[in-house]
Amino acid sequence: DIVLTQTPLSLSVTPGQPASISCKSSQSLLHVDGKTSLYWYLQKPGQSPQLLIYEVSSRFSGVPDRFSGSGSGTDFTLKISRVEAEDVGVYYCMQGIHLPLTFGGGTKVEIK
Amino acid sequence: QVQLVQSGAEVKKPGSSVKVSCKASGVTFNSNAFSWVRQAPGQGLEWMGGIIPMFGTASYAQKFQGRVTITADELSTTAYMELSSLKSEDTAVYYCARAGGYHLLLNWLDPWGQGTLVTVSS
Numbered sequence: 001d002i003v004l005t006q007t008p009l010s011l012s013v014t015p016g017q018p019a020s021i022s023c024k025s026s027q028s029l030l031h032v033d034g035k036t037s038l039y040w041y042l043q044k045p046g047q048s049p050q051l052l053i054y055e056v057s058s059r060f061s062g063v064p065d066r067f068s069g070s071g072s073g074t075d076f077t078l079k080i081s082r083v084e085a086e087d088v089g090v091y092y093c094m095q096g097i098h099l100p101l102t103f104g105g106g107t108k109v110e111i112k
Numbered sequence: 113q114v115q116l117v118q119s120g121a122e123v124k125k126p127g128s129s130v131k132v133s134c135k136a137s138g139v140t141f142n143s144n145a146f147s148w149v150r151q152a153p154g155q156g157l158e159w160m161g162g163i164i165p166m167f168g169t170a171s172y173a174q175k176f177q178g179r180v181t182i183t184a185d186e187l188s189t190t191a192y193m194e195l196s197s198l199k200s201e202d203t204a205v206y207y208c209a210r211a212g213g214y215h216l217l218l219n220w221l222d223p224w225g226q227g228t229l230v231t232v233s234s
Contacts, residue, residue, distance in 0.1 A: 031218060033218075035218065037217070037218050039220050039221070041157075041221075043157075048207055048223075048224035048225065048226060048227055049157065049207070049209075049221075049224055050222070050223075050224070051220050051221065051222035054212070054220040060220070060222065090156075092156065092157055094157075094221070096216075096217055096218055096219060096220070097217065097218065098217070099171055099173075099216060099217065100159050100161075100173040100174070101147065101159040101162075101216070101217075101221075102159065103156055103157040103158070103159070104156075105156050106156045106157075
């Protein structure tokens with residue numbers, strides 16, 4: 001199974017400041033079609049996960065542009081340019097190139 | 113607007129089975145795959161398996177092989193996840209999620225159902 005390692009485990013951020021989360025994969029997530037199957041989700045407190053970013057860097061519909069994704073191969077990053085109160089929750093990366101689908105362990109973001 | 117509505121919370125005895133449903137609306141059912149993901153209390157997300165209704169084929173994580181059965185009914189646009197031989201460690205919130213295409217791989221998961229809490233306790 002592909003292992004995704006997220007760091008840090010938690011993050012406490014002052015509103016308006018940036019935040020960055022790393023996700024490292026045990027195998028390349030680059031598919032032969034040229035797309036990289038890495039996704040980011042946010043699970044707000046008491047809610048179901050919601051998709052933020054697909055294929056490394058594409059923002060899903062309705063996702064604010066303060067969220068951005070980058071990376072390639074096995075190393076990926078989610079950045080929030082200016083954290084807002086509504087961004088609190090647990091962020092997960094997920095790979096979709098091999099079954100079983102696997103998730104990173106999660107990064108909890110809270111507001112200072 | 114695509115929506116997934118899951119069945120309600122369940123309390124089960126160890127050794128029994130549970131079947132959770134996930135009704136999809138606002139989507140052409142056969143055009144999408146559906147995954148099931150669980151989350152134990154205070155823990156992360158764990159993929160259990162999924163189904164491609166177009167082909168009627170299901171895939172399962174090895175951890176759950178032999179204990180989980182995922183099915184889909186095109187007429188009622190509902191996916192199901194049945195987990196047998198329940199143990200206390202199966203206490204979790206179970207989510208269904210739609211894949212962004214008709215295959216389990218290379219697709220995002222969105223939206224997710226509201227989750228179904230399954231509690232296994234004697």
